[in-house]
Amino acid sequence: FATKALSGEPLDRVLNDLAAALVDALRLATCAIHASAAGRTYEVRRSRPGTTEGLAVEVALSSGEGEFGSLAASPPVGEDLVPEDRRLLEAAASQIAVYLERARLDAEIAAARLDAERSQARAALFSSVTHDLRTPLASIKTAVTSLLQVEVRFDPAQARELLQTVLEETDRLNRLVGNILGLAQVRS
Numbered sequence: 001f002a003t004k005a006l007s008g009e010p011l012d013r014v015l016n017d018l019a020a021a022l023v024d025a026l027r028l029a030t031c032a033i034h035a036s037a038a039g040r041t042y043e044v045r046r047s048r049p050g051t052t053e054g055l056a057v058e059v060a061l062s063s064g065e066g067e068f069g070s071l072a073a074s075p076p077v078g079e080d081l082v083p084e085d086r087r088l089l090e091a092a093a094s095q096i097a098v099y100l101e102r103a104r105l106d107a108e109i110a111a112a113r114l115d116a117e118r119s120q121a122r123a124a125l126f127s128s129v130t131h132d133l134r135t136p137l138a139s140i141k142t143a144v145t146s147l148l149q150v151e152v153r154f155d156p157a158q159a160r161e162l163l164q165t166v167l168e169e170t171d172r173l174n175r176l177v178g179n180i181l182g183l184a185q186v187r188s
Contacts, residue, residue, distance in 0.1 A: 001092060004041070005099045010180060012042055019046040022073065026085045029053040030075045035061055035069030037100035038107035042069070051076045057086065059093040061100060068100040132176055137168035143169075 001021075004014045019031040029051040033044040053074040061068040069170055073095045081089070141160040146152070154162070 001095050001099075005095070011040075011099070011103060012044065014099075015044045016040055016046065018096070019044045022046075022089070023048050026073065026081070027075070027079075028073050030056075030074045031097065032072045033061075033069070034072075035096065035100055037068050038103045040103075048076075053077065054079055057081055057089065059089050061093050061097045063094075063097040063101045065101055065104070067154065068097055068104075071096065097127075129176075129180065133173065136176070137171040139152065139169040139171070140166050 001014065001018045004017060005011075007014075015033050015035070019033055022028060022031045023046045028048060030045060030047045030053050032046075033042065035042045054077045056072045056074040058070050058072045060070055071089060073081065073089050143165045147154070147159065147162055
């Protein structure tokens with residue numbers, strides 16, 4: 001199980017193979033694994049053909065961080081599990097729990113990475129939007145400040161050029177604000 005679990009195979013396939021191996025090795029009538037981790041639920045049940053289930057032995061799939069489900073093993077009717085077989089079931093349950101804990105932690109790490117990437121993208125977008133908004137505002141302020149200076153006289157062509165800059169930058173700012181508001185509407 002440990003080798004298969006580390007191989008990268010999907011967990012449901014690994015659990016299915018483990019249940020089949022336990023049925024064969026311990027001559028069980030059935031072996032069922034019910035587990036949940038990382039937002040997924042696993043339901044595996046393997047049976048030995050031609051046998052009837054006896055009294056099931058259930059072992060919790062738990063680690064230090066919590067319980068993930070159970071492993072149930074049923075010997076054929078009239079037979080009991082020997083202590084060595086019970087210890088093997090407990091060891092298998094412990095290994096499954098470790099693997100499920102790892103899957104849970106991997107999912108948490110992936111979620112944390114995604115959150116960090118989202119935050120980084122938001123910060124970059126905010127920085128870009130801030131820059132894009134400040135650029136036309138700076139041009140408008142510079143042009144208006146120049147026009148308002150009493151000690152400086154502009155000829156009509158220069159004054160018109162400064163006013164044209166104000167008009168163009170105001171239009172640019174209006175487009176940017178419209179795009180931002182459109183994006184906010186789409187997002188909501």
